[in-house]
Amino acid sequence: MPQVGPQSYERKIQLDFRQPGTDGSVFSNSGLKRLWCPRHIRKGDSPQEAGAQGGGHCPPRRSGLAPENTLAAIRKALDTEADFIEVDVHQSKDGQVVVIHDATVDRTTNGTGAVANLTLAQLKELDAGSKHDSSFTGERIPTLAQVLKLVKGKKKLLIELKKGEDDYYQGLEDNTLRLIREHRADDWTVLQSFHDPILERIWAADFVIPTHKLIVGKIPFLPVYIDHELKFGGFDRYSKAASINVHRYFASKSFIRSLHNQGFKTFIWTEDKPQNIRELYDMGADGVMTNHPELVERR
Secondary structure, three states: OOOOOOOOHHOOOOOOOOOOOOOOEEEEEOOOOOEOOOOOOOOOOOOOOOOOOOOOOOOOOOOOOOOOOOOHHHHHHHHOOOOEEEEEEEEEEOOEEOOOOOOOOOOOOOOOHHHHHHHHHHOOOOOOOOOOOOOHHOOOOOEEHHHHHOOOOEEEEEEEEOOOOOOOOOHHHHHHHHHHHHHOOOOOOEEEEOOOHHHHHHHHHOOOOOOEOOOOOEEEEOOOEEEEOOOEOOOOOOOOEEEEEEHHHHOHHHHHHHHHHHOOOOOOEEEHHHHHHHHHOOOOEEEEEOOOHHHOOOO
16 A cells, blocks of 8 residues: 555545444445455455556545446445445536545546645546546446435444545535435434544534544554544544544554544444454454455355
């Protein structure tokens, strides 16, 4: 998982109750982008590596079986044993919440430019599938409304709210909560973010929904941690979050125990090798995110 830096480590997972302990939930990221591998690994299997770069840092936010953050990927995720499907959201120029990992369309589509500078109609003209495989040519960037309608409570949905290329999206939090209300999805959705202002706006809303704080990791023995920047202090500021989710390079038995002692769960991102997933569970992780839910089976 390449470069350790700000937005690089945006990979995640999450769950919904603020009680320590192992949940064993399986997550499928954005329709096979990432998912949770609860202590269930297919014996003898070694997942294919996710491939080249993805939203920048860690392994690409790629779905193992279909183009990330697309309806095709979500349909495939619905057929896996994942308990959660994870997606990323940004906001279009005309205020529509759209499902895409990066702040620009360059990596995953045949277009160029920032999501914030394109209307929904312009985004819908782009091909979001052929870069993954020619068999997915014509796949489009979905709206969050389309995703909510497709998932419809068949699995839980983990939604990561992102920051734009230059600034925060005005109204993204309220628009996301509105869509969740309209689709009566509050019982099966969880929100997460690397960015404190986004989480704070969610917490300030008159709407109770589980949230998770994403971080890259904590520096051992010092009150210093990294999310999208270097920060000082403890995690008490995240008391309204159910979980603090950390990158696998920073996961340790002592750190996981510390989070549990503070009342948080933790889900590790992102690991694709079954033996490493097993080790993370042995350390006490509540969940692990992977690119290949198809290689995970319940025991």
